[in-house]
Amino acid sequence: MLTDSIIDVLILCKFLKSIAAVNMNNLNEESYIKAYQNFGDAIFRHCYFRISNKANAEDMTQNVFMKAWEYLEKGNEVKNLRALLYKIAGDLIVDEYRRKKADSLERMIEEGFEPLGSNGSEIQNLAEGKDMLRLMQTLDPKYREAVVMRFIDDLSPKEIAEIIGESENNVSVRINRALNKVRQLINHEEKS
Amino acid sequence: MKKNPDKNSFEAVVQAAKGVRLSSEARERIQDNLVYFTRNHPVRNLALERQTSERSLLIKFKFMPIALAVMLLFGGSGVTFAAQGSLPGDLLYPVKTLSENVRVGLAFSDEAKAQVNAKLASRRLEEAEKLVVEGRLNAETKDQIEASFEAHSAEANKAIVQLEVEGNLAAAADANAELVGSLNAHNELLGKLGVKAEASGSENASASPAQNLSVTVGAKVEAQKALGAELETKVSAESNGEVKNSVQGRLNAAENELVSLRAYLETRKDKVSAEVYASAEADANAAADLLASVSVKIGAGAYGDAFVIILKAEVEMQNTRFVIQSSENFNINLAPSRVEGQTDFRINNGSGATNPPSGSNDADGGSLNFNTGAAIHGGSINGDGKVDVRAGGDSFNSNDSASIHGGSVSGEVNGNAEVQPGINSSVDAKLKLGL
Numbered sequence: 001m002l003t004d005s006i007i008d009v010l011i012l013c014k015f016l017k018s019i020a021a022v023n024m025n026n027l028n029e030e031s032y033i034k035a036y037q038n039f040g041d042a043i044f045r046h047c048y049f050r051i052s053n054k055a056n057a058e059d060m061t062q063n064v065f066m067k068a069w070e071y072l073e074k075g076n077e078v079k080n081l082r083a084l085l086y087k088i089a090g091d092l093i094v095d096e097y098r099r100k101k102a103d104s105l106e107r108m109i110e111e112g113f114e115p116l117g118s119n120g121s122e123i124q125n126l127a128e129g130k131d132m133l134r135l136m137q138t139l140d141p142k143y144r145e146a147v148v149m150r151f152i153d154d155l156s157p158k159e160i161a162e163i164i165g166e167s168e169n170n171v172s173v174r175i176n177r178a179l180n181k182v183r184q185l186i187n188h189e190e191k192s
Numbered sequence: 193m194k195k196n197p198d199k200n201s202f203e204a205v206v207q208a209a210k211g212v213r214l215s216s217e218a219r220e221r222i223q224d225n226l227v228y229f230t231r232n233h234p235v236r237n238l239a240l241e242r243q244t245s246e247r248s249l250l251i252k253f254k255f256m257p258i259a260l261a262v263m264l265l266f267g268g269s270g271v272t273f274a275a276q277g278s279l280p281g282d283l284l285y286p287v288k289t290l291s292e293n294v295r296v297g298l299a300f301s302d303e304a305k306a307q308v309n310a311k312l313a314s315r316r317l318e319e320a321e322k323l324v325v326e327g328r329l330n331a332e333t334k335d336q337i338e339a340s341f342e343a344h345s346a347e348a349n350k351a352i353v354q355l356e357v358e359g360n361l362a363a364a365a366d367a368n369a370e371l372v373g374s375l376n377a378h379n380e381l382l383g384k385l386g387v388k389a390e391a392s393g394s395e396n397a398s399a400s401p402a403q404n405l406s407v408t409v410g411a412k413v414e415a416q417k418a419l420g421a422e423l424e425t426k427v428s429a430e431s432n433g434e435v436k437n438s439v440q441g442r443l444n445a446a447e448n449e450l451v452s453l454r455a456y457l458e459t460r461k462d463k464v465s466a467e468v469y470a471s472a473e474a475d476a477n478a479a480a481d482l483l484a485s486v487s488v489k490i491g492a493g494a495y496g497d498a499f500v501i502i503l504k505a506e507v508e509m510q511n512t513r514f515v516i517q518s519s520e521n522f523n524i525n526l527a528p529s530r531v532e533g534q535t536d537f538r539i540n541n542g543s544g545a546t547n548p549p550s551g552s553n554d555a556d557g558g559s560l561n562f563n564t565g566a567a568i569h570g571g572s573i574n575g576d577g578k579v580d581v582r583a584g585g586d587s588f589n590s591n592d593s594a595s596i597h598g599g600s601v602s603g604e605v606n607g608n609a610e611v612q613p614g615i616n617s618s619v620d621a622k623l624k625l626g627l
Binding site for chain 2: 029032033036037040041044045048049058061062063065066069070073126128129131132133135151152179182183186190
């Protein structure tokens with residue numbers, strides 16, 4: 001009898017704790033929206049500098065979060081939400097590249113420089129990124145990815161490697177090469 | 193122009209670039225869409241897939257308290273997870289009930305209350321369906337399910353009415369439409385499973401309890417439909433404020449859902465019969481048509497109407513998924529009967545009355561007569577004047593501006609053609625052929 005009661009108490013305690021864990025982990029809408037408030041800008045920034053189009057980057061940001069929700073809704077546990085978001089964004093960006101028919105530089109620059117809105121803060125916003133956008137557009141997609149993730153997103157090479165599924169070594173090498181390229185471009189511009 | 197060779201100029205560029213962020217308009221718009229999305233994203237029927245592997249494992253434990261304690265001590269949250277697929281009569285069902293109560297407790301807003309209770313009411317029906325298939329729906333389990341179903345659907349209704357009272361018509365109409373759509377679909381499935389059980393003879397005694405439960409659910413569906421009609425009238429009339437502001441966001445979310453639905457259908461193509469798949473595709477197209485008609489309403493400032501159409505489209509999309517799942521999980525075909533070999537056609541708004549000869553399927557508005565053997569397959573008729581559809585001798589007369597959307601009529605069936613009315617006197621004809 002006593003052992004039964006002890007077990008019952010144990011069950012109750014562990015049980016309540018486990019219910020709380022299950023509920024907080026996944027389908028909590030409130031914490032999901034909080035995650036959007038925390039990471040929304042970062043994801044937008046990431047997409048914007050890689051695909052060079054503000055409107056598409058906005059849509060893409062929304063899609064990233066929606067897909068993340070779908071992933072969570074299926075019951076998958078996610079230890080690192082930030083990494084998941086970047087992973088999803090990366091996939092969508094690859095799709096976007098494929099969708100673009102002519103990958104001409106002129107077209108990209110054209111798309112990048114859209115008329116900025118009449119909203120004052122918006123002009124401020126994107127204008128600050130003008131130089132970066134121009135630089136990114138001259139880089140190959142893979143270098144662009146490396147630069148954006150390392151310097152704009154502030155991800156470590158290890159984190160980047162995990163997100164894009166390559167070795168940390170490859171990532172580091174690519175970052176260095178990309179950085180060299182970028183510095184070359186900047187020096188070249190400054191000389192002219 | 194020569195600048196100062198600044199070693200840090202890249203760093204400066206980066207620093208500036210970090211200031212880039214979403215405009216406040218975009219940030220809010222996306223958040224609205226996400227909130228809407230999370231509340232309306234259909235739940236995949238994973239419980240069934242999980243259940244079969246885990247339940248058989250659990251049946252093997254004979255000594256309940258010790259087994260539970262061991263699992264809890266070493267398994268952490270595994271038990272609650274394992275319990276999700278359990279059914280009335282199973283070992284872990286009380287665990288499932290408890291976890292559901294916690295979820296209900298966490299719902300504070302009326303909207304959340306409506307959502308969670310609607311979901312749980314549907315869950316009871318999912319459990320009933322599985323029990324029928326296993327022949328385990330008896331008087332006892334049926335009573336258990338029915339009691340819980342009635343409690344949750346009553347709570348959902350209470351919350352919806354409260355939303356209406358508060359003036360939050362959009363949320364009320366939304367929640368109610370989903371509730372009705374879901375319960376209706378489940379009830380249809382339950383009915384067919386019951387029939388199947390009966391046909392399988394004495395091994396499966398679930399037919400009668402299933403039927404009784406179905407009556408209860410049916411009554412609930414009718415009651416909520418009545419409320420839905422009232423809510424939709426109110427929403428249609430409302431073209432300002434919340435309804436207006438939320439329309440564009442909801443349209444975007446619905447369009448995204450359509451894309452998601454089509455992708456989903458692609459993946460299920462091989463898992464269901466050609467007939468079911470074709471029907472699902474037609475339903476998806478019907479939803480697409482509805483959504484396409486929304487922008488016209490928005491342009492005309494009829495935000496209330498637009499909102500109601502979007503709701504309809506969403507329910508249509510939910511049902512499409514449900515039809516696929518029912519086919520996959522239970523091998524039951526919920527697709528409305530369609531006549532093969534008919535071509536789609538469309539008749540657009542016209543003026544004046546023309547009387548095409550019977551059997552013709554082309555006209556500009558006015559009166560249209562379809563006699564025996566004609567079919568409207570996935571088409572629509574929009575026009576002023578009367579539309580007269582005869583199905584095997586019985587006729588159905590609609591009023592002005594009627595349209596039959598995505599319906600099908602076989603001229604060889606005898607009996608009544610029952611038509612479900614939609615909004616603004618347009619008739620959404622999943623025509624039920626009298627059997």
